[in-house]
Every structure is written in structure tokens, then in C-alpha cells.
Amino acid sequence: xxxxxxxxxxxxxxxxxxxxxxxxxxxxxxxxxxxxxxxxxxxxxxxxxxxxxxxxxxxxxxxxxxxxxxxxxxxxxxxxxxxxxxxxxxxxxxxxxxxxxxxxxxxxxxxxxxxxxxxxxxxxxxxxxxxxxxxxxxxxxxxxxxxxxxxxxxxxxxxxxxxxxxxxxxxxxxxxxxxxxxxxxxxxxxxxxxxxxxxxxxxxxxxxxxxxxxxxxxxxxxxxxxxxxxxxxxxxxxxxxxxxxxxxxxxxxxxxxxxxxxxxxxxxxxxx
Amino acid sequence: xxxxxxxxxxxxxxxxxxxxxxxxxxxxxxxxxxxxxxxxxxxxxxxxxxxxxxxxxxxxxxxxxxxxxxxxxxxxxxxxxxxxxxxxxxxxxxxxxxxxxxxxxxxxxxxxxx
Numbered sequence: 001x002x003x004x005x006x007x008x009x010x011x012x013x014x015x016x017x018x019x020x021x022x023x024x025x026x027x028x029x030x031x032x033x034x035x036x037x038x039x040x041x042x043x044x045x046x047x048x049x050x051x052x053x054x055x056x057x058x059x060x061x062x063x064x065x066x067x068x069x070x071x072x073x074x075x076x077x078x079x080x081x082x083x084x085x086x087x088x089x090x091x092x093x094x095x096x097x098x099x100x101x102x103x104x105x106x107x108x109x110x111x112x113x114x115x116x117x118x119x120x121x122x123x124x125x126x127x128x129x130x131x132x133x134x135x136x137x138x139x140x141x142x143x144x145x146x147x148x149x150x151x152x153x154x155x156x157x158x159x160x161x162x163x164x165x166x167x168x169x170x171x172x173x174x175x176x177x178x179x180x181x182x183x184x185x186x187x188x189x190x191x192x193x194x195x196x197x198x199x200x201x202x203x204x205x206x207x208x209x210x211x212x213x214x215x216x217x218x219x220x221x222x223x224x225x226x227x228x229x230x231x232x233x234x235x236x237x238x239x240x241x242x243x244x245x246x247x248x249x250x251x252x253x254x255x256x257x258x259x260x261x262x263x264x265x266x267x268x269x270x271x272x
Numbered sequence: 273x274x275x276x277x278x279x280x281x282x283x284x285x286x287x288x289x290x291x292x293x294x295x296x297x298x299x300x301x302x303x304x305x306x307x308x309x310x311x312x313x314x315x316x317x318x319x320x321x322x323x324x325x326x327x328x329x330x331x332x333x334x335x336x337x338x339x340x341x342x343x344x345x346x347x348x349x350x351x352x353x354x355x356x357x358x359x360x361x362x363x364x365x366x367x368x369x370x371x372x373x374x375x376x377x378x379x380x381x382x383x384x385x386x
Contacts (some may be wrong), residue, residue: 131358131362133355134355134358134359134362137351137352137355138355140351141348141351141352144348
């Protein structure tokens with residue numbers, strides 16, 4: 001089985017390398033992209049899409065199917081990380097700190113666990129949480145980071161930004177929570193199931209927008225078919241916003257999934 | 273108004289210069305974090321305040337909004353740089369890096385000569 005997958009991987013890699021031979025040289029001015037395509041985008045993007053940000057217009061409208069599959073690639077990266085690293089064997093040793101006295105208990109029997117509450121605090125074997133200064137400042141900053149991330153997602157049409165960038169900022173705010181407290185604190189707030197569903201739902205939102213345009217009688221991802229529902233005004237910008245939200249959801253969830261799987265070696269109990 | 277802007281930029285330049293020289297000249301990890309954390313924060317504060325004031329030359333709602341955004345950046349940086357420096361020092365202590373002392377190096381040099 002391993003040999004078979006090795007052969008498949010080598011074959012795919014070889015085919016991809018073979019395919020790169022057909023790609024034009026770097027910066028070649030005679031490629032179709034330089035001769036016709038860029039000129040067309042620069043001249044017509046604002047009239048076609050009514051979106052001031054040319055990059056978003058190309059990314060989420062002209063080449064929207066490409067971006068959809070990019071989102072699917074991001075989702076596959078999270079899925080691969082989960083499949084390779086996730087380890088479901090329960091942890092044997094548990095450490096608790098008695099909060100009033102500061103005594104640390106080491107419980108080896110998995111059946112007799114202390115329920116962490118006001119008196120006993122769950123703690124990691126290797127990682128001690130940082131001190132109060134870092135916790136307090138991170139607790140104060142995280143909401144602002146998240147609002148900024150939503151701003152970046154929502155303003156992808158009008159200024160630099162978009163789903164990928166905003167998703168990364170939103171994901172990093174969750175990672176900051178895990179670093180400044182600990183991993184359990186993060187997993188109490190965003191569970192693994194929620195992250196998995198969110199990463200898949202992002203791709204689903206993107207494809208759903210495309211399919212709904214087909215149902216309304218247009219091509220796949222043809223945002224103008226939504227005009228009867230949302231009105232003619234800036235309808236393509238609205239469609240792009242919906243697509244960017246899908247991308248942002250997927251990227252956020254995948255960032256956090258990759259982080260928690262790598263940092264805890266798939267056990268989801270302790271780590272940075 | 274221009275006078276204030278120039279003063280702010282000069283102060284910021286001085287702080288940044290001191291920070292850079294400090295990072296190059298200081299002897300070890302912890303002491304290098306000292307100019308990196310303190311002087312860059314203050315230099316950024318002075319410089320961006322000057323630029324925000326300069327931006328208000330043509331006073332209107334949009335320039336005011338831009339200046340407020342710049343001051344918001346300063347506000348968040350003023351919180352995050354000292355905290356990051358604290359976290360880096362904390363990580364250094366946990367990793368077991370001992371701070372620089374003149375006594376220890378002279379001892380080390382002494383043993384090296386012997």
C-alpha cells in the first residue's frame with residue numbers, strides 16, 4: 001500500500017514537472033497573458049465589475065473558478081494535516097495544580113481524574129502559561145485583531161485585502177489566544193468539530209454561490225444573476241463579498257487546525 | 273504647526289538612531305532587547321504623531337479619519353511591543369539563557385588566560 005502511494009505520488013510529481021515545460025518563461029512579453037489578458041483586465045475591469053480593486057476583480061470574478069479550487073486546496077491542506085497527525089489515544093498522565101496552596105498533583109490512573117474547577121486547575125506537563133501581563137494584553141488586543149480581520153475580509157473589493165488575508169489574520173488571533181493562555185483554553189472556546197465544519201462550510205459557501213447562480217439561470221459563479229434578489233447596484237461586488245466570506249471561513253479554520261495539530265503532535269491536550 | 277511636526281520627526285529620528293546603535297552595540301540578548309523594545313516604541317510614537325499632525329494641514333473629515341487611524345496604530349503598537357519584549361525575555365529565561373554580567377566575563381577571560 002505504501003509502495004502504491006509512493007508510485008502515485010512520484011507519477012503525479014513527474015507529470016507536474018513535465019507540465020511545467022510548457023509554461024512560458026518568467027517575464028516573457030510574448031505570452032498571451034502579457035499580450036491580451038492584462039490589457040483587457042486593466043481597461044475593462046472597472047466597467048465590467050464596478051469594483052475599484054483590480055486584484056480582487058481578477059481573483060474573485062474573472063478567475064473565480066481558479067480561486068474556488070484554491071480554497072479547496074486550502075481545505076485539503078487542513079484535512080491532510082488532520083489525517084496525518086491526529087492521534088486519538090487518550091493521555092495517561094494528568095497534572096493538576098491546587099490553586100489555594102500551589103501544590104501540583106500528578107495523576108497516573110486515567111480512571112480517577114480530578115474535575116478541574118475552582119479549586120483544581122488543569123495544567124500541562126511542559127508548558128507553563130505566561131504571566132499576567134501577556135495574558136491581559138492579549139485578552140485586550142484579540143477583539144481588535146478580530147475586528148480588523150473582518151474589516152479586511154469585508155473591504156476586499158475596495159482596498160487591499162480579501163478572504164485569504166483576512167482569514168489568516170482571524171486565524172492568527174485564535175493562535176495568539178492559544179499562545180497567551182494554553183491550548184485547552186482555546187479548544188474550550190472553538191472545538192475541533194466546529195473548526196472542521198467551518199473549514200468545509202467555507203468551500204461550501206463558495207460553491208453554493210456558484211451553484212445558486214446556475215439555478216437562477218446563469219453560468220457558474222455569474223454574480224449578475226443575483227440582481228433580481230439584491231438589486232442591480234454593485235451586484236458583482238456583493239457576489240465577491242460572499243465568495244470572500246467563504247474563503248475567509250475556510251482559511252481561518254484551516255490555520256487553527258494546522259496549528260493545534262502540529263503543536264500538540266495530534267493529541268490536542270497540551271502544547272505551546 | 274510645521275515647527276511641531278519637525279520637532280516630532282527629529283525626536284523620532286533620535287530615538288530610532290539610539291535604538292539601532294543600541295541593538296548593534298549591546299553585549300547580549302537581554303540588553304539588546306532593551307533598546308529594541310523601548311526606543312523603537314518611543315520613536316514610532318514621536319514619528320507617527322508628527323506625521324498625523326502634518327496630515328491635518330488640509331483639515332477635513334477624511335484627513336481627520338486618516339490621522340485617527342494612524343494614532344490607533346500607535347496606540348496598539350504601544351501595547352504590543354512592550355508585551356512582546358516581555359514575552360521574549362520570558363522565553364529566554366525559560367530556555368535557560370543567563371543574563372550578561374561583567375563579573376562572569378572577566379572570570380571567563382581569567383580562566384582562559386590561565
